[in-house]
Structures are given as structure tokens and as C-alpha cells.
Ligand SMILES: NC(=O)C1=CN([C@@H]2O[C@H](COP(=O)(O)OP(=O)(O)OC[C@H]3O[C@@H](n4cnc5c(N)ncnc54)[C@H](O)[C@@H]3O)[C@@H](O)[C@H]2O)C=CC1
């Protein structure tokens with residue numbers, strides 16, 4: 001077992017943050033070292049264990065990552081891109097490892113993550129579930145076979161609080177399909193349709209986004225031909241699924257050299 005087992009959770013009281021605290025406490029070999037929330041949060045000063053009803057753990061939520069930099073080896077980040085990028089700078093400075101689950105980065109943000117991974121080990125995945133990681137493999141297989149005469153559409157549904165669209169997972173699924181077909185997602189993506197759109201361009205990959213209620217996260221990639229249709233669907237019904245994936249990522253990352261990794265690497269599917 002690696003000695004690099006102290007975990008810090010950025011965004012500790014968020015929808016994911018609370019599951020990440022629970023999963024860290026429940027994972028053999030991992031220790032909760034720190035919990036961080038945004039400045040101004042009413043939960044700063046509250047014990048992370050008390051926050052989730054797991055009993056006092058002696059880890060108070062703080063509002064500044066720099067204050068707890070000596071207390072962790074691996075940072076788990078499920079926040080917002082601007083928060084992630086600031087934390088990433090600190091991880092590079094302090095030589096800490098990071099698992100990034102946050103989605104919604106622009107090209108500049110993605111380049112910063114690439115750059116940081118030259119200096120520290122980074123796992124970056126828009127979806128940490130085993131099911132979605134497998135689904136990416138299935139999509140490659142489907143696109144290899146259904147490579148002509150099939151229209152590709154990605155449909156995703158999430159809860160009403162989600163702030164980015166399409167989801168990071170939907171984008172990654174479409175990237176896998178586009179790469180397999182030799183297309184560039186930047187030029188072939190169609191993000192929603194309205195009005196007199198004309199007939200569908202067969203070279204496009206379409207996206208449809210639903211935001212409603214408390215949907216944890218549903219993704220379907222449709223390969224629609226004439227006379228038949230293949231749909232590959234993943235539905236998450238608990239955020240603990242993602243949190244457990246993040247734990248596997250931490251345990252795996254503790255033993256890796258500098259580099260950028262995803263969940264396929266973590267699960268040995270790459
Ligand atoms: N990769 C994956 O498997 C998954 C990724 N996500 C992504 O994770 C991100 C977070 O999702 P949710 O937990 O639903 O959002 P959320 O809004 O519930 O949680 C974000 C938390 O970050 C906190 N925060 C904001 N600024 C901060 C700062 N400066 N320092 C520390 N904490 C700060 C917020 O107060 C909030 O508690 C999203 O980008 C989402 O798409 C969500 C689920 C699974």
C-alpha cells in the first residue's frame with residue numbers, strides 16, 4: 001500500500017463532495033486529510049464527518065486550500081472549472097496529486113490541465129463510473145461497425161442544478177465516436193436544433209440536453225440507420241457510483257508517475 005493515502009476534498013459540501021467524504025471514510029487504505037469549501041460558506045469550521053452524519057472525524061472544513069496543503073497527498077476536485085484551475089496551480093507548486101471530476105472546461109482550461117500533468121500525476125475524467133468507462137469502449141466498437149449509413153445523436157439528461165451543457169460525459173462519448181469515424185467533433189457537432197433546420201447532414205453528431213428534477217445522469221448514444229437503430233445507454237442512479245470511482249482513481253494514482261490519466265487507465269481498459 002502506498003504511503004500517499006491522505007485525501008483532501010475540494011467542494012466538500014457539494015452534491016458530490018458529501019458522497020466523496022463518505023466514500024473516503026469507507027475506503028480501506030484511504031484517510032480523510034482535509035475538506036475545503038468556498039469562502040463564505042456557512043459550513044466552514046464544521047467537522048467533515050459531522051456534515052454527513054458519520055461522527056466527528058477531526059477534519060474541520062476550511063475555506064483556503066493553501067492552509068491545509070501539508071495535510072493531504074491527493075486532492076479530489078468536483079467543483080467548477082475556475083476553482084479547479086486555481087487548485088491545480090497549488091497542487092503543482094506543492095507537488096500534490098489530483099483527481100479532477102469537474103466538467104465544463106474551455107480549451108484554455110484543458111491546456112492548463114495538460115501542462116500540469118507534465119509536473120504532477122493527474123486523473124481527469126468527466127465520469128468516474130465503471131459503467132460509463134465501459135460504455136466508452138462499447139461506443140468505439142459500435143462506431144467501428146456502424147461506420148456508414150447511421151446517424152449519430154447523443155441524448156443526455158441531468159438534474160435542474162447542473163450548470164454546463166452538454167455534459168462532460170456526453171462530449172467524451174461523442175469524441176470517442178468522432179475519433180473512431182475519423183471526424184473532428186469541433187466541426188461536426190450540432191448542439192440542439194430549432195426552426196427550419198433543413199435535412200440532417202449525415203456527417204454531423206447531434207446533441208440533445210434535458211435538465212429536469214433530480215436526474216443523477218443519463219446518457220444515450222443513438223446510431224440510427226434505415227431499418228434499424230442501436231442505442232447504447234448508461235443511467236446513474238446514485239452519486240456514490242462516481243465517488244467510488246474517484247476512490248479507485250486515488251488508490252491507483254498514488255503509485256503513478258507524472259502524467260495525464262483517465263478512468264480507462266485507472267481500470268486497466270486503455
Ligand atoms: N466526473 C464525474 O464522475 C462527475 C462529475 N461531476 C462534476 O462535478 C462538478 C460538481 O458537481 P456537483 O457536486 O453536482 O456541484 P455542486 O455545486 O453541488 O458542488 C460544488 C461545490 O464546490 C464548492 N465550491 C465553489 N467554489 C469553491 C472554492 N473556491 N473552494 C472550495 N469549494 C468551492 C461549492 O460551494 C459546492 O459545494 C460538476 O462540474 C459536475 O459536472 C459530477 C458528478 C460526477
Ligand SMILES: O=C(O)C1=N[C@H](C(=O)O)C[C@H](O)C1
Nearest residue numbers: 103126127162167168169217
Ligand atoms: O453534473 C453532474 O451531476 C454530472 N456531471 C458529469 C458530466 O457532466 O458528465 C457526470 C455525471 O453525468 C453527473
